[in-house]
Amino acid sequence: MAVYKRTYKGYEGALTPEWSRFLILPRYAWASLFKQRFLLILYVVCFFYPIGCAVFLYLNANLGALASLIPGSSTMKGLDVGGTFFNIFTATQGSLAFILTSFIGPGLISPDLANNALPLYFCRPFSRTEYVLGKLGVVAILLSSITWIPGLLLFLMQWSLADAKWFEQNSWLAWSIFLGNIIWILLISLLALAISAWVRWKVIAGSALLLIFFLGTGLSAAINAVLRTAKGEWIDIGANINRVWAELFRLKLGDGDMISVEEAWVSLFCTLALCLWLLWKKIRAYEVVR
Numbered sequence: 001m002a003v004y005k006r007t008y009k010g011y012e013g014a015l016t017p018e019w020s021r022f023l024i025l026p027r028y029a030w031a032s033l034f035k036q037r038f039l040l041i042l043y044v045v046c047f048f049y050p051i052g053c054a055v056f057l058y059l060n061a062n063l064g065a066l067a068s069l070i071p072g073s074s075t076m077k078g079l080d081v082g083g084t085f086f087n088i089f090t091a092t093q094g095s096l097a098f099i100l101t102s103f104i105g106p107g108l109i110s111p112d113l114a115n116n117a118l119p120l121y122f123c124r125p126f127s128r129t130e131y132v133l134g135k136l137g138v139v140a141i142l143l144s145s146i147t148w149i150p151g152l153l154l155f156l157m158q159w160s161l162a163d164a165k166w167f168e169q170n171s172w173l174a175w176s177i178f179l180g181n182i183i184w185i186l187l188i189s190l191l192a193l194a195i196s197a198w199v200r201w202k203v204i205a206g207s208a209l210l211l212i213f214f215l216g217t218g219l220s221a222a223i224n225a226v227l228r229t230a231k232g233e234w235i236d237i238g239a240n241i242n243r244v245w246a247e248l249f250r251l252k253l254g255d256g257d258m259i260s261v262e263e264a265w266v267s268l269f270c271t272l273a274l275c276l277w278l279l280w281k282k283i284r285a286y287e288v289v290r
Contacts, residue, residue, distance in 0.1 A: 021126060025134030026141060029108065033138075039103060043142070046096045050150035053089055054157060057081065061161035081158050081166075083249035086173055089151060090245055094184050097143045098213075104142070105192020106205030108135045109283070114200050118283065128283050132193070132276075139189040148181035176248040184241055187268060190275035197282040213238055233259045237271060240264040 016024070034040050060079055112118055121131055155174050159167050192209055199205040220236035233239045243264040246253050259267075 018125075022130040022134035023137065025131070026137040029135075029138040030142075033104060039100075042100060042103070043146075046093070046100065046146040047150070049089070049092055049096070050146070050154065053085075053154055057154060057158050057161060061158075081162075082170055083173065083176070083251055086151065086155070086177055087245055087249040087251055089154065090147070090177065090180050090184075090249075091242070093147045093151070094181070094241075097147055097185065098188055100146075101139055101143065101188045101192050102206050102209050105139050105189065106196045106199070106209065107202045108138055109193055109196040110200050110202060110205065113197065113282070122284075128280070131283060132279055135193055136189055139192060140185050143185045143189065144181075147185060148178050151177040151181060173249070176250075180245050180248045183244065183268060186272060187237065187241070190272055190279070194275040194278040197279055234263065234267050237268070240267045244268065 034043075060081065112121070118131075122128070152174060155177060188209075191212065192205075195205045195208050195212075199208055217236050217238055220233050220239065223235075233243075239258070241264075243253070243258065243261055247261040247264075
């Protein structure tokens with residue numbers, strides 16, 4: 001529009017609330033991601049196990065009624081649903097969440113850095129914190145839909161099928177399901193974003209995410225074997241999250257040497273802090289080239 005005509009008018013429509021502006025990034029990212037048939041199929045596959053668990057809970061709760069229909073099986077009893085069941089569910093869905101993240105996360109920030117797009121974000125009323133939250137939301141919200149949300153739905157389903165005594169004895173499971181999955185989601189999401197910010201090639205970034213876990217496990221085992229200590233598990237993210245999950249679901253691990261649950265929490269929080277620091281160093285409106 002020619003400036004001399006003076007027909008330009010400022011935008012007079014509704015403004016997006018400041019607290020929800022970071023959700024703009026997930027909305028457009030999801031539209032792009034789900035155009036890829038492989039990712040869509042992988043996302044749908046992630047719901048097969050929760051559906052299978054729901055069928056199991058229903059059959060387990062109605063096993064007595066089914067047994068009455070089968071001659072000679074009146075003594076059949078349902079299995080006890082507790083910490084072991086939900087720990088297996090969390091570990092299974094956590095593995096699927098990691099696979100999904102390895103395909104989604106590495107390509108979230110690297111294109112913006114490669115094409116110098118960050119100045120376009122930050123020249124608007126959009127802060128670095130909102131940018132990181134928006135990119136984090138792309139992965140975290142998707143992973144929530146396959147981890148703690150179906151986990152809590154299964155908990156509510158078991159509560160409705162069981163008696164009041166079951167809820168009195170297992171009400172703590174709801175918090176364990178939520179916290180155990182949230183810490184895992186934050187961990188793998190921030191790791192993927194940090195790698196995406198520092199590695200420009202998507203394939204290499206995805207491989208680096210896998211390498212961090214497998215290399216950490218190998219180095220941890222080597223340190224423990226050479227130094228005859230358990231402190232090598234400080235760098236084993238998989239061992240630390242399993243230690244935390246076992247504590248949250250009140251399970252007993254083996255009698256072998258291992259770090260304490262407090263040390264496992266500290267190791268995970270240090271990893272989260274390192275990822276945030278790496279993101280803060282890389283994400284800025286300008287880049288100094290020497």
